[in-house]
Amino acid sequence: MSRVVPGVAADAVQREELAMRRMTESLVEDLSENVPVDQVTSAVGAAHHRFTGKPIREFVPILVERIVRSELADPDPTVRVPAPSASVRAAEVIARETNTAEAQPKRLSRRAVMPLSIGAAVVVAGVVAGAVLLPGGDDAPAATVAAPTVVRGVVGSEKMSFFADERVVKVLADNGIRVEVEPAGSRQIATTVDLGGFDFAFPSSIPAAERIQRQRNITTKYTPFSSPIAIATYRPIADLLTTAGVIRPGPVATFDMNKYLELAGTGVQWDDLPDNTTYPVAKNILVSTTDPRSSNSAAMYLSIASYVANDHTIVRGATAEQHVLPALSKLFLAQGYTDNSSEGPFSQYLTNGMGPTPLVCIYEAQYVEAAGQGRIKPDMVLTYPTPTVLSSHTLVPLTGTGDKIGKLLTDNPDLRRLAAEHGFRTGDTAQFTSVAAERSVPVAADLIDVVDVPAYETLEHLLDGVANSYN
Template identity: 35%
Template sequence: MIGSEKAEFFTDPDVVKALAAKGYTVETETSGSWAMEGLDLKGYDFAFPGSQAPAEELAKKYGVRQPLPRPFYSPLVVVAHRNAAEVLAANGIATAGKGNGTLKMTAYLKAAQDNKTWQQLKGADRYGELTGTLFVSTTDPTSSNSGALYLAAASYVAAGGRVAADTSAVDQTAPLMRKLISVQGAQQTSSDAAFRDFVSGVGNPLVLVYESQVASLLMRGESVDDLTVLYPDTTANSDHTVVPLTEEGRSLGELLSTDKELRKLAVRHGFRPQDASAEFAAATAAHTTYLNQKLTGVRQAPVPASKVLHEMARQARG
């Protein structure tokens, strides 16, 4: 059972071939990372959510021994159409170069708190598509990893750099978190679907996705003329963590971490292998217009414990 953002990796013929060479045939189903906890995974060899917190909960539920293999990770980013990025930059909410920039989280959260609309931002009147409330589209935080990690980072910034440790801390930032989610209306349950919509020109001009989805698109050579990748100055990394439910599942998780060919293929799908920044930098050298390879100026927000983040997501959804 895997998060949807890894579906293309496991169906890649080269990945299938590399796994087969090591004696593995892997069949996958997809689920929101936080929804896996509610599934009956009896008979599965492994679960592979998009971050450590849901993986730890699954490990507790199924009595899985530590350590859990963490083959690769990906920071969360906001993809923006160029016009939108330029307007945010002109209003002090972002910095934007030709293809990448930084989303200033404190300024963005202040705009969200004040119910800012695009029409209130200077320069937005030149672009007819920039209308309505300013917000970043995310997946549903109650079921999907990227949506939950967005709340983790936003609440950390809103609380002045403190990670929520209990319900009272969640209560303090809950009104703003609710505002960030409620303004979006219906939410996707899959970051894969949200990213596809953005690329096809549908929906909101600002969408939270995994850097891996952008990097994979670039390495496939697909057209990205209108793309700016905004790295939140405070973000949460998605540590893709294997929860082995059988010994075969553990062997596979370790293989994904150590096998040279599989690591190379993971990079081709945009993931950053743990402790191997040079591999990612070499593979994406032609795409530094869009990618912040060294994550310069990006601060990593600690993620609350699973129980706390669940409560934060529940309150944010109202």
Template identity: 55%
Template structure:
């Protein structure tokens, strides 16, 4: 899907001329606005320098907006009083109407969110959200979707901040994503945190949205803050990044299935090897990886990361005689094996980015099997970072991680709606490896880059209820 657009019938040369005219008008307007503090030459140099930074950008329609943002930030460095938000955004804070004090029983990290959310959503309910000079009409059609009117021409962008799972940082850092948000009047800034941390300990005060990588974490946030709305624009099955020699060894040991175009790790056979303490050098005929290490999949830290929680969900299901874990008796039955799966690994990182980067750079010796989101592997293939011996191995059964955005302000709700509904954002999400509602686009990406993935996910298990998952996670964490 091409993102570069132009009015119908407009030639590329005409479009370039239109952009140059907009830049000249911007330079004149900013020179007049800063006449008391800056010379015209200084303003002109700042505009040209900022414009040059977008020379390689494919999407040209929003470049003047982004140039203005960059120049204003450069010319008013002292005015940026709000962390992560441009000075022109901080100059006119969003009006708040407080409809009641925050529940004192809420955790401190959420109390301010709940108070601000009541005021902000009360204002949105009246039909208008005031943020800087940009005016937005918010409507709620019968379908329950959120729609935003086009921003006022020439208005500064509305700064929006959020906390997201680390596996989505590359998507939000993509310049093309920023340009699409800018076209809708938003400057979106995010910081990364482990998805379990987002739902349990991260301070969400001042954030417009939280975007963990699991539905249970999002449901917990919704209950605590009192939000009814959520958006699930992306999803990704969990998978294992490994190497061809490792797959052959596991296949010889009877732990690999070939039910489809992509190999799958028989998780029952894998759990059996873990429970028996089998090491790699004990596998018959092993001459490719004869190391004295237990056969284990490397994960993230179960105390902070959603991907580790998804690993726990699959393992718990298998150990519980292929049934979702429910109740105290089942929890106590599966807990010893779950503790072994994590404690035997030693040190684990807090987010999914670290282990996958080690897989890409350190090779088979350090990480023979790494638990990942399928999206990470696809994105690495798109970027040309995979070696010929690298293999994507699906666990059987697997679990699907549903990346769920919880809006904390009206602006956060509009960002969620854009991520869910905008076709260009959905297309870019597919390029970053995520599956979306646009299944055809995901198929195009994996076909173009020759990434072998499972087209149809059949052997998928449900995640335990949030309370059960928390009990299991705390049981493992307490054993460290």
């Protein structure tokens, strides 16, 4: 039975509990060689308790995971859970202050009007701020603490780990900047987030960025990095779908979206595939995605499917929209529960095996980053849908300091290198392919079969149409 959290909807509590279970299983598996299971679960419980009473819950599991990984980093299993790091303690102080009207009335009033989707915004900003203010940890001398310009941004959640990277923090600090970021979905950044208190908006798609530009009469934008949509699977599933004509093996495996939509549209199940002895389950052949009503990765996947369903033509106009909506809705409605963040299904893919998630829609960057963390197993396979789309992370500067961030992310070689290490493609193709090669990830060096995302209004109509189908 789910917990009752005052001020938080029951379905949100259930999602948090599910995410916490998945995250704990992942931590236990990753740390099992050095840390006893009971110590991991104890650390998770203690970290989770820190957020008791906080009404904004969406990113609590992610924050808990980061705290626990930081605390249990010592490879000596005899060492008990150490005290919180300086950045975590700073986060707690900032969180307490920003949740108290007397302490921060202006910042609290701005956040109070923002939607729940921004997640644990105050706490995340505190973590990043703590890492910047104390770059050397507890023992850093007072002289190293600078007073850089604070630049605030709202960004897609998949970029939070990049901005929290201490190396990124240091490069920005060397340029006189401290960045505080708050996470939100790209659709929400473009529609419901109050951008008045931010210096830049950094959604994960061009359509969302263009809407912000039109609304605020801004012509400048930066696209410092991008990541194509990919589909992660496992070797036994890849072999089955190769026989079915969906996956085409090669140095870089591809996923034929046209053939896939034929199977999904006719309701073919896994146990209908000829000679299927490896995954003979009575489930529809579906790619697991995030919730299209809130997540950009699902919107990008919908863009690919709409192009294929519309006879390989970008959807334009009400007639085309109505033509493709039945096929698109089926892809999402048959999935059941879907996460709000791309972190959810990918974490389940990494942890739980092919049973629950034989096919998962992800960002290429997630797979490359996970490979760098040693989380990709030998039977995992990365494929590229044909066609695919690029999720172009587009920064819209709202102030002069926001413009400086856009220029730094685009031009600074250190930040571009770090973006590549986080799995993103930058203007330096060789740098990205080198990172992927070091991590033994077969990636497409040059993406050829790439289609444009529909115009913002069309994409919104399609997403709204799918959302209405849920009801």
